[in-house]
Amino acid sequence: MRVNLEARAAAAEQRKAQTRERLLEAAVAMIGEKGPDACSIEDFVAAAGVSRGTFYNYFPTAESLLHAVRLKIVASLTAVLDARLPKTMPACERLATRLHSYQVTVSRDAAWGWMMLRLDGSRLERTPALEASLDEMFRAGVAQGHFRNMDPAAARTLIFGTSRMLQRDVLMGLSDPAHGIEVIALLLTACGLPHDQAMDVSRRGAALAQEIQDAADAS
């Protein structure tokens, strides 16, 4: 009996989690399509294939679903990349690789990319976890003598703003590979790297990001 009840409860838990997951995935798709503001609860449930009422068993408002989507994404985003990059890699290369890697992900999954762009579009929100990790790379770059010593807040504004705008170029099909390489090289230049070195680092970062993505696809 005991086992039976436990197994039953576990199965129920799993089914709940599945429904929740379907709602989250549907939200990613819908947000990418129409933007977060134009999405209605009706849209979400239709895309997820559940009934209107079911929505409210999982989220009290549409807003709270968007919030859950953000949390889920940010968590998955940093984890994947950090695991693949060698610890000894110089900060400027790490930064370039991460920025390129983000653009590769965006170009692979445009729906996801649009969603990310629009999710915080109207507020230009920045995720604290990402800011912290960016600051750390920046400090390391200064210590390694590659970056000029300056206010990290200025670097954040430059990098977040430019990266978002590059993402938009990619999604609109305005960006060939060379464009991305040049834009990210400009960021490194602004941070203090000589421009020709910056171009080299950006190129290597682009190649590495592609490689990582291909490896992930293969597995």
Add this chain to the structure above:
Amino acid sequence: MRVNLEARAAAAEQRKAQTRERLLEAAVAMIGEKGPDACSIEDFVAAAGVSRGTFYNYFPTAESLLHAVRLKIVASLTAVLDARLPKTMPACERLATRLHSYQVTVSRDAAWGWMMLRLDGSRLERTPALEASLDEMFRAGVAQGHFRNMDPAAARTLIFGTSRMLQRDVLMGLSDPAHGIEVIALLLTACGLPHDQAMDVSRRGAALAQEIQDAADAS
């Protein structure tokens, strides 16, 4: 009789233009208050003091009103500034001044700043007129030997993205004057100016922008 009819027609024209103007101004106010997505036609007509039906004599949809608002604003923005800057000013200084000038305007009128930020929020749209004018400054800077010769598209991505993000910093109160100066200096650095010169130019641009704004306030 002829005169009478003409006068009458002219008066009618003027009334029309006035009504349209009131709708545009009401829209600026409402968008700054609630954001473009939350504004209903009801909001616009109530703020403008005209009736529901009248709206449709001027704009077919709410969207088209927003579009008209953008056009009007961009036109006034560039006109004001170009008139004040000497033609002989080097392109890098001109660019710095324009970027600072925009931030000064934003910090003077936060409602307006929020409206601009949200108006094209989720699409990160760029106004063609601004792109063209930016390209021209960039070309001039290259010709004058201040900017590195590179793809103007990369510069656009860098400058538009960073400028928007800086605007957001200002609106959120996260930005002291030094922050703005440093961020814009980084843009100039990325474009090819040595960093210490870039800081000088950015500082002068900030001062000049402030001066222009004060002069405008005084008049």
Add this chain to the structure above:
Amino acid sequence: MRVNLEARAAAAEQRKAQTRERLLEAAVAMIGEKGPDACSIEDFVAAAGVSRGTFYNYFPTAESLLHAVRLKIVASLTAVLDARLPKTMPACERLATRLHSYQVTVSRDAAWGWMMLRLDGSRLERTPALEASLDEMFRAGVAQGHFRNMDPAAARTLIFGTSRMLQRDVLMGLSDPAHGIEVIALLLTACGLPHDQAMDVSRRGAALAQEIQDAADAS
């Protein structure tokens, strides 16, 4: 032109008043049928033959419609009767006639009667205007030596409570004419009239109420 505009405005006013009236009448019918709590806005607009949205041009909530219905009814109720009864009539006769008259109205228009019963059913609310007019009749009856001198509050409780319950008997078809006459005679008895006189007065009141109603129907 002036006349035209005024006439136009007046016509518009009248149409508005008609729509409002249709909603009020529909409300009377629906409340009588289902009770005020079970009535949805959907019910009201369907019964009135207007669209959902129109409702909100007239009343912000269903509650406010109910309120308007009450106001309208109470105003019409007292006015009609007072005009018909001679000023010199003794208070006990006036009271009997009014109570019978109310029951006659109820039996003529059951929907209206149910609505009145249910409108304040759950709260047993009493209309201040009616309380005041009842108090006055009671005082007059004491002065005329027909009623015992006692707390008017007790008389109010007795008369309102019994009258409502009699109304319910009538609506449920449990009441023949003799029942109503006896119940109202009991009220007069409780107020101090000897029982045989009370029966006479109640009988005369019933006849008079019927007469007044017939006259109203004829006109």
Add this chain to the structure above:
Amino acid sequence: MRVNLEARAAAAEQRKAQTRERLLEAAVAMIGEKGPDACSIEDFVAAAGVSRGTFYNYFPTAESLLHAVRLKIVASLTAVLDARLPKTMPACERLATRLHSYQVTVSRDAAWGWMMLRLDGSRLERTPALEASLDEMFRAGVAQGHFRNMDPAAARTLIFGTSRMLQRDVLMGLSDPAHGIEVIALLLTACGLPHDQAMDVSRRGAALAQEIQDAADAS
């Protein structure tokens, strides 16, 4: 084995009865709080601490739960009182005591009082068991020479209606003890008792009702 099965069945019976009881008690509490119309099944099961589905094992609809609540209450009400009143008490005293006793209960537990008032609110329903017991008291009163011989239906209308209205006075805090005594004396007067005797009987009934309540509280 046999014993085991029987014991098990008995235990199951008891659990069932307990769950049903918890639902009934939860219903009393919720109805007192929000009124019967505003109560959802969700409210009932949450207050009773059982699951949604369980509700339907005991009651087919929310309505039927309300009905069961009424029955339970009326049964307990009459049982308690009848046990305490001497059989030899004259009918008029018994009636006065019962009416006062009800008001005492109401003033002790306002939530319960509101629930009773609203439970049959808009229909002014009367419980057959109470009607029968009232008729019997009335017949006895006639036989004992205290009440006038008249249609019991008229007496029922008078007594039920007035008693409900008095209950409302009490719940709204509009009633001091003297008010209740006078109202119930008026009922007795209407039934045929001379008014001064009626006041005496009503006073004694009030005292006795209070006494019974105090005794119940003490035990």
Add this chain to the structure above:
DNA sequence: TATGAATGAGAGTTCATTCAT
């Protein structure tokens, strides 16, 4: 042209009810 009453599609939300476990 200006008006504003009327419209009805559609959004958010609640809740009685079902049913697999």
Add this chain to the structure above:
DNA sequence: CATGAATGAACTCTCATTCAT
């Protein structure tokens, strides 16, 4: 029997849009 996730009908309210005046 108990559970609670899923369902979908019903409800309130908003708002873009139409149209007679």
